[in-house]
Amino acid sequence: MNRLSTKHLVGIKDLTPDDIHLIFETADNFKQIINRPIRKVPSLRDITIANLFFENSTRTRVSFELAEKRLSADVVNFSSSTSSVSKGETLIDTVKNILSMKVEMVVMRHAAPGACVFLSKHIDAQIVNAGDGTHEHPTQALLDAFSIREELGDLNGKKILIVGDILHSRVALSNIYCLKKLGCQVKVCGPPTLIPRYISALGVEVEPNLMKGLEWCDVANMLRIQLERQDIRYFPTLREYTMQYGLTLPMLEKLDKEILIMHPGPINRGVEVTSEVADSDHSIILDQVENGVAIRMAVLYLLAAQKDVNA
Amino acid sequence: MPKNRIIITSGKLFYPGHSLHQKTISICVEDGIIQQISESKIEENNAKVFDARGCEISIGRFDLRCHLGDPGYEYKEDLESGCMAAAAGGYTGLAVQPDTDPVIQTKSMVEYLNRRSASVLPLIIPVGAATQDLKSEDITEVFDMYQSGARAFSNGDHSYKSGGSLMRLLQYSSSVGGLIMSHPIDHHLAGEGMVNESETTIHTGLKQQASLAETVQIAKEIEIARYAGNHIHFSHISTADSVELIRRAKKSGYDISCDVSIWHLIYNDTSVLDFDSNFKMNPPLREERDRLALIKGLNDGTIDVLVSDHHPQNIENKALEFDYAAYGAIGLQTLYSLYIAHLEDEISKELFWKITTVNPRKLLKIEVPEIAVGMPADLIISNPDEEWQFNKKSNFSRSMNSPVWNQNLKGKCVLAMRGEMLSTF
Numbered sequence: 100m101n102r103l104s105t106k107h108l109v110g111i112k113d114l115t116p117d118d119i120h121l122i123f124e125t126a127d128n129f130k131q132i133i134n135r136p137i138r139k140v141p142s143l144r145d146i147t148i149a150n151l152f153f154e155n156s157t158r159t160r161v162s163f164e165l166a167e168k169r170l171s172a173d174v175v176n177f178s179s180s181t182s183s184v185s186k187g188e189t190l191i192d193t194v195k196n197i198l199s200m201k202v203e204m205v206v207m208r209h210a211a212p213g214a215c216v217f218l219s220k221h222i223d224a225q226i227v228n229a230g231d232g233t234h235e236h237p238t239q240a241l242l243d244a245f246s247i248r249e250e251l252g253d254l255n256g257k258k259i260l261i262v263g264d265i266l267h268s269r270v271a272l273s274n275i276y277c278l279k280k281l282g283c284q285v286k287v288c289g290p291p292t293l294i295p296r297y298i299s300a301l302g303v304e305v306e307p308n309l310m311k312g313l314e315w316c317d318v319a320n321m322l323r324i325q326l327e328r329q330d331i332r333y334f335p336t337l338r339e340y341t342m343q344y345g346l347t348l349p350m351l352e353k354l355d356k357e358i359l360i361m362h363p364g365p366i367n368r369g370v371e372v373t374s375e376v377a378d379s380d381h382s383i384i385l386d387q388v389e390n391g392v393a394i395r396m397a398v399l400y401l402l403a404a405q406k407d408v409n410a
Numbered sequence: 411m412p413k414n415r416i417i418i419t420s421g422k423l424f425y426p427g428h429s430l431h432q433k434t435i436s437i438c439v440e441d442g443i444i445q446q447i448s449e450s451k452i453e454e455n456n457a458k459v460f461d462a463r464g465c466e467i468s469i470g471r472f473d474l475r476c477h478l479g480d481p482g483y484e485y486k487e488d489l490e491s492g493c494m495a496a497a498a499g500g501y502t503g504l505a506v507q508p509d510t511d512p513v514i515q516t517k518s519m520v521e522y523l524n525r526r527s528a529s530v531l532p533l534i535i536p537v538g539a540a541t542q543d544l545k546s547e548d549i550t551e552v553f554d555m556y557q558s559g560a561r562a563f564s565n566g567d568h569s570y571k572s573g574g575s576l577m578r579l580l581q582y583s584s585s586v587g588g589l590i591m592s593h594p595i596d597h598h599l600a601g602e603g604m605v606n607e608s609e610t611t612i613h614t615g616l617k618q619q620a621s622l623a624e625t626v627q628i629a630k631e632i633e634i635a636r637y638a639g640n641h642i643h644f645s646h647i648s649t650a651d652s653v654e655l656i657r658r659a660k661k662s663g664y665d666i667s668c669d670v671s672i673w674h675l676i677y678n679d680t681s682v683l684d685f686d687s688n689f690k691m692n693p694p695l696r697e698e699r700d701r702l703a704l705i706k707g708l709n710d711g712t713i714d715v716l717v718s719d720h721h722p723q724n725i726e727n728k729a730l731e732f733d734y735a736a737y738g739a740i741g742l743q744t745l746y747s748l749y750i751a752h753l754e755d756e757i758s759k760e761l762f763w764k765i766t767t768v769n770p771r772k773l774l775k776i777e778v779p780e781i782a783v784g785m786p787a788d789l790i791i792s793n794p795d796e797e798w799q800f801n802k803k804s805n806f807s808r809s810m811n812s813p814v815w816n817q818n819l820k821g822k823c824v825l826a827m828r829g830e831m832l833s834t835f
Binding site: 210297 | 616732
């Protein structure tokens, strides 16, 4: 089994547990490679990848670009802070224009949920979802799970707490899919206004109290409060949010065990976590970033191999 | 000598209550007036003859809720294209929503529609705007519009945001006449929700709308209508709780009515999992239990009317990311076929006939066509077995935003006739 079961990576929902393990094993190899003196491999030579970022992004875009370049792919970048629609051109038109320049793969970030699914029905190129609105962010979930695996080994049975704005978070949805497929137990914690009403349909439980959640979990993933994605106020003030759901070092010291602290970035220091926590030994935030490149190399490499099969 | 003699031969009449219901008959129409109805052969001299063997003859359907886009959105639909789509779907009457540009909110706009409708087959009943610019603030000149031929008033696909404005509308119009139609959504509770809130749609990441947003608004408007002493009609209701609320209110003697769209009877919220914007409806498609409750509501008389909710959208507004796509689907031409394909076992033919022909006209207080000698012809011939595909070639609408686009369907209207106007398909 060395092939993925899908042509595109639009969401974790479409992956099998075998797919995820294959991505991890491939990423293990790439992680070794990128820590060698010569970090570049010729795997994707002659493959052109377009990075289409219709929404602001720094770390994901850089991470993908680095992954592509380490694989020797040719890379074109398109960034637009406004949506294509507001510029008078539809998404399909924009992408078709770029594809007519012979691009094999598209890495896309877009503000509309399902934009990658929509695009996959209209174009031939392979699509990697780099975050579509409040839907999925599959490579983030993969790198999160990969980082936990690196620290704790097999994920089966591990207890993961996801804290914050679950309602507007593509990271939460993709993480839940990924962790559940790998056998984890997952709880979410946050203001009730930011927990989807039917969250239990995803096989997760709600823990309203952060301290209790910390006592329960092996890993706490502290999501960024995304004020930009909230059209109305879901909690009174950031101050009060932090009082209830902000993670501090004394809270971690009160526990009778060590837990891992994750954050998908960028951190609002002093809101989701204090600086002390972000910079402490508990935190694997920078490991996540490093693993992001290896995971994205693995995804691109495996998808490119899919194309050979389909051709 | 009559100029125009038409004979329809050997069709089975479908008109519950009629003395020839379910009998094979021939009908002779001269200059738009029914001259002869017979179980035996009618002399064919100099007549145009339509062989209706294997087909049903019925009165034309009436759609209580459709949007035609004329004036202002003729690139989506104009009166002619919408009416051809309607006639091909077996409709001989339409109540046309006012959310055009400009809004149908004055006597002159109603008269514009009257003038334009002189040359189309279906009878056009203008629905005037209930409030100025559909803003739910000041009420419009409903008296003047009623005098000009408007027989209903609505805010289009905007809800009555202000209870006070709705109350004054209901009070004021009680002495005028006209059906007050409501698109019941509490817009604060609905927010920007575009799909139903459920265990299904949580997988999409799309903004969700709780069914509560509809039920709460209906509960509020039922009480306002009772206080104002006027009838209120709820359009395209979509939730099980709404059905139950209306059922109880009707039992308690409240003067209310409601309709449901064909889409909410045949699809549920699993349809949006693929992000296909043709399933982006307002109100959103709800859960399976809601769909079943709507069918039950039709069967026990809680829901009065079945509508197409025809809502044309051009491709530039529809073939987009789900978030950005416009709401609605075209439905006039396919409603009958979808009934045959999906609902024949759940809704009897008699009931389907009643909720698409008699009930909508009664709510608007307009005459229900008769099939009787001396009456103007208002009839359709349908072939329940004819197979066809809904595609670019067969579609009469200017838009193609339909969940059943390019699908094979069964059951087709082959002739529609109103007065001297006749179309065959």
